[in-house]
Amino acid sequence: EGYKFNIGNDSLLNLLSTEQAKVQRLQEELRTVKATNTKEIARLKKELQTLRKIMRNYVVQIDSLNRANEQLKVEKNEAVKKYKQASSTATTLKKEKEKLTERVTLASRLDATGINVTPVNGRGKKAKVIKKMEQFVDFRISKNITAPVGEKTIFVRIMKPDDDILLKSRADVFTFEGKEINYSMKKLVEYDGEELPVTMYWNIEEFLSPGTY
Numbered sequence: 243e244g245y246k247f248n249i250g251n252d253s254l255l256n257l258l259s260t261e262q263a264k265v266q267r268l269q270e271e272l273r274t275v276k277a278t279n280t281k282e283i284a285r286l287k288k289e290l291q292t293l294r295k296i297m298r299n300y301v302v303q304i305d306s307l308n309r310a311n312e313q314l315k316v317e318k319n320e321a322v323k324k325y326k327q328a329s330s331t332a333t334t335l336k337k338e339k340e341k342l343t344e345r346v347t348l349a350s351r352l353d354a355t356g357i358n359v360t361p362v363n364g365r366g367k368k369a370k371v372i373k374k375m376e377q378f379v380d381f382r383i384s385k386n387i388t389a390p391v392g393e394k395t396i397f398v399r400i401m402k403p404d405d406d407i408l409l410k411s412r413a414d415v416f417t418f419e420g421k422e423i424n425y426s427m428k429k430l431v432e433y434d435g436e437e438l439p440v441t442m443y444w445n446i447e448e449f450l451s452p453g454t455y
Contacts, residue, residue, distance in 0.1 A: 362378025
C-alpha cells in the first residue's frame with residue numbers, strides 16, 4: 243500500500259491497484275469458502291500466489307523507476323551547476339574583454355604636444371595688432387607604437403575669450419565621447435607611429451575681440 247505514495251507513473255499505479263483489488267477479492271473468497279472445500283481453497287491460494295508474483299514484479303519496476311528518477315535529478319542538478327559555472331565564466335570573460343578593449347583604446351590614443359599658436363600678418367610676419375593677424379597653429383603628434391598607422395583626421399578647436407569656438411560653419415562637427423561637437427578646422431595626415439609635426443592655418447575672416455585664445 244505504501245508504494246502508492248511514491249509512484250509517479252499512472253499506468254503502473256493503475257496496474258498495481260487492479261492486482262490489489264484481485265488479491266482482496268480472493269482473500270475475501272478464502273474467508274467465505276468452507277474449510278472442508280480443500281480443492282477450492284487450493285485453487286484460490288494458487289491464484290493468490292500468482293497475483294502476488296505479478297505485484298512483486300510491479301514493485302521491482304517501481305523501485306527501478308524511482309532509482310532512475312533520482313539519478314536523473316542528480317544529473318539535472320549537475321547540468322544546472324555546470325551551466326551556471328559556464329555562464330559565470332562567460333560573464334567574467336566579457337568584462338575582462340571590455341576592460342582590455344578600453345585599455346587598448348586608451349593606449350592607442352594620439353596625443354598632441356608642443357601646441358603653439360602664433361598670430362602672423364599677410365606677409366607671414368608676427369603680428370601684434372588683431373586686425374592685421376592671420377593665425378596659424380603649430381603642434382606635434384607624439385610617437386605611439388600601439389596606435390594603428392595610416393590616415394588620421396586631425397580636428398582643432400580654437401576657443402575664443404568668451405569660451406565659444408571659432409567656426410566657419412555650424413555644420414562642422416565630429417563625434418567625441420558620444421557627442422557631436424564643433425571644430426574650427428581639420429586636416430588629413432599620414433601617421434606612421436613616429437612623432438609627426440603638424441601645422442594648420444586658420445584664416446581670420448571674422449571680428450576677433452581682445453583676450454586669450
